[in-house]
Structures are given as C-alpha cells and as structure tokens.
Amino acid sequence: MASLVGGLNTRLIGRKILYYPVLASTMDAARKAALDGEAGGTVIVAGEQTQGRGRLSRSWVSPRGSIALSIILYPEVIYLPYLVMITALAASAAIEGAASLPTAVKWPNDLIVGGKKVGGILIENGWDGGVLRFSIVGIGINVDMEVAAYPEIAEIAASLRSGGRDMRAELIRQLLAEFDRLYLMLPAEGHAIFEAWRGRLTTLGKAVTVVSGDQAIEGTAEAVDESGALRVRKPDGSSITVLAGDVSLREK
Numbered sequence: 001m002a003s004l005v006g007g008l009n010t011r012l013i014g015r016k017i018l019y020y021p022v023l024a025s026t027m028d029a030a031r032k033a034a035l036d037g038e039a040g041g042t043v044i045v046a047g048e049q050t051q052g053r054g055r056l057s058r059s060w061v062s063p064r065g066s067i068a069l070s071i072i073l074y075p076e077v078i079y080l081p082y083l084v085m086i087t088a089l090a091a092s093a094a095i096e097g098a099a100s101l102p103t104a105v106k107w108p109n110d111l112i113v114g115g116k117k118v119g120g121i122l123i124e125n126g127w128d129g130g131v132l133r134f135s136i137v138g139i140g141i142n143v144d145m146e147v148a149a150y151p152e153i154a155e156i157a158a159s160l161r162s163g164g165r166d167m168r169a170e171l172i173r174q175l176l177a178e179f180d181r182l183y184l185m186l187p188a189e190g191h192a193i194f195e196a197w198r199g200r201l202t203t204l205g206k207a208v209t210v211v212s213g214d215q216a217i218e219g220t221a222e223a224v225d226e227s228g229a230l231r232v233r234k235p236d237g238s239s240i241t242v243l244a245g246d247v248s249l250r251e252k
C-alpha cells in the first residue's frame with residue numbers, strides 16, 4: 001500500500017489507509033472500525049470484496065483489480081446531504097484525471113462513462129438515538145473488470161482499463177486528494193459544492209422512471225435541491241420529490 005499513500009498530501013482524508021487483500025465489504029470493516037473509535041478520514045481499501053453491496057441490499061460486483069474503499073467520517077449532521085455530492089465530484093474528477101475519460105454522474109450515485117456505469121457510491125450513517133455517530137462513504141470503481149463475465153450487469157456496466165500501469169493507485173490518490181479538498185470546504189462552501197454537483201448530473205431534463213419497491217412512476221427529471229433530492233414532473237403536471245436512498249432511476 002506504500003505506493004498508494006506515497007504522494008498523498010491531504011489534511012484529513014487518507015492520513016491513514018488500511019489495506020486488506022480480501023474483505024466481505026469495506027462498509028462493514030469501516031463501520032466496525034468507526035465503532036472502535038478509528039480516526040476520521042481513515043480509509044479502508046479492499047483488494048477484492050466477497051459481499052460488496054449497493055443500496056437497498058443490492059449486490060456490488062467487486063473482483064480483484066477493481067477499486068473498493070470506504071472512508072470513515074464523523075461529520076456534523078448538516079454535512080450529510082453534501083457527502084454524496086463531494087464523493088461524486090471527487091470520483092468523477094479522479095476518473096477523468098487518471099483515465100482521461102469524460103465522466104458524468106447519474107442521480108443519485110452512479111458514475112457513468114460512455115453511457116455505462118463504471119462506479120457507484122454508497123453512504124451509510126451510524127445513528128445513536130437521534131445523534132449521528134459516524135458516516136461511512138463507500139466507493140466502487142471498475143478497473144480491468146471483464147464485465148461480460150457477470151451476466152447480471154453485462155448490459156449496464158463498463159470498466160476502466162489500466163493498460164498495464166497502476167491506474168488504481170493513481171485514481172485512489174486523486175480521489176482522496178479531491179475529497180479532502182472539498183470536504184474541508186464544508187460547511188461554508190456547501191452551496192458551491194451543490195452547484196458543481198448539479199452541473200455534473202446527466203439526469204436533469206431527461207425522461208425517467210422512478211422505481212420504488214414495486215411502484216414505477218414516469219416523468220421528467222426537473223431539478224435537484226440542496227438536500228440532494230430530485231423533483232420529477234409527472235405527465236399530469238403534478239410533481240414528486242424523491243430521496244436518494246429510496247429509489248432507482250431509469251433514464252430513457
């Protein structure tokens with residue numbers, strides 16, 4: 001992991017990086033570490049995950065070579081809406097920097113290259129009564145993954161290609177550096193972060209289907225607000241506001 005830490009000159013994020021060749025999920029390892037009082041900004045990296053997960057108990061394909069990491073944070077509650085925005089901005093900038101590929105963000109948490117999903121973001125918070133104890137920010141990015149080998153995602157996913165160099169380390173370095181920079185701008189610069197995130201979204205103006213449980217609602221993605229929620233205008237003129245944790249979105 002020395003090559004990962006080398007050159008990383010951050011103030012908070014990645015001051016400590018713990019690398020595990022195999023984990024069930026970096027989310028669980030990070031949660032346990034947070035409960036044990038691990039320092040804020042510590043990053044848990046897995047060489048591969050055997051039970052990587054997405055939102056709503058979906059599974060995340062996370063073989064060797066891909067990026068799977070979780071960042072332990074102890075944020076103020078008012079920071080929470082910005083975490084997914086910061087993560088999306090940092091990850092997309094890092095993909096553009098390390099892989100030289102234009103990267104978009106599909107609301108709420110998909111990293112998109114060439115119209116396909118190359119990465120995803122998962123944020124889990126630890127609450128104690130009404131008190132926020134910690135947040136775990138998880139990021140998965142496909143590197144040198146043979147997407148066709150995984151039928152369940154073959155149609156929707158894509159992978160970055162390292163071309164023999166250590167792209168994974170470079171990408172993680174850039175991601176953590178940018179995350180550090182943005183996170184330390186909170187709370188004062190929250191609005192600027194929101195504006196930058198909104199500018200990266202491919203979703204706005206598109207026809208979408210919002211899927212929640214067995215319900216599917218069609219409409220046009222109209223706007224996002226600073227809480228991160230998406231407003232969808234339905235054909236009858238009424239609108240609904242949906243929160244990131246709860247729904248899937250299909251863009252047409």
Ligand code: BT5
Pocket residue numbers: 024025026027049051052053054055056058059060061062067068069070109110117118119120121122138139140141142152153156157158
């Ligand atoms: C996400 O969930 O996109 C969040 C993924 C977060 C993964 C990271 S890896 C490090 C940390 N540790 C973990 O255990 N998780 C985090 P969601 O929006 O629910 O999307 C999940 C859906 O994406 C699945 O149902 C599949 O359709 C698809 N999918 C699964 N694996 C994929 C992959 N490797 N690439 C692209 N799409 C994938």
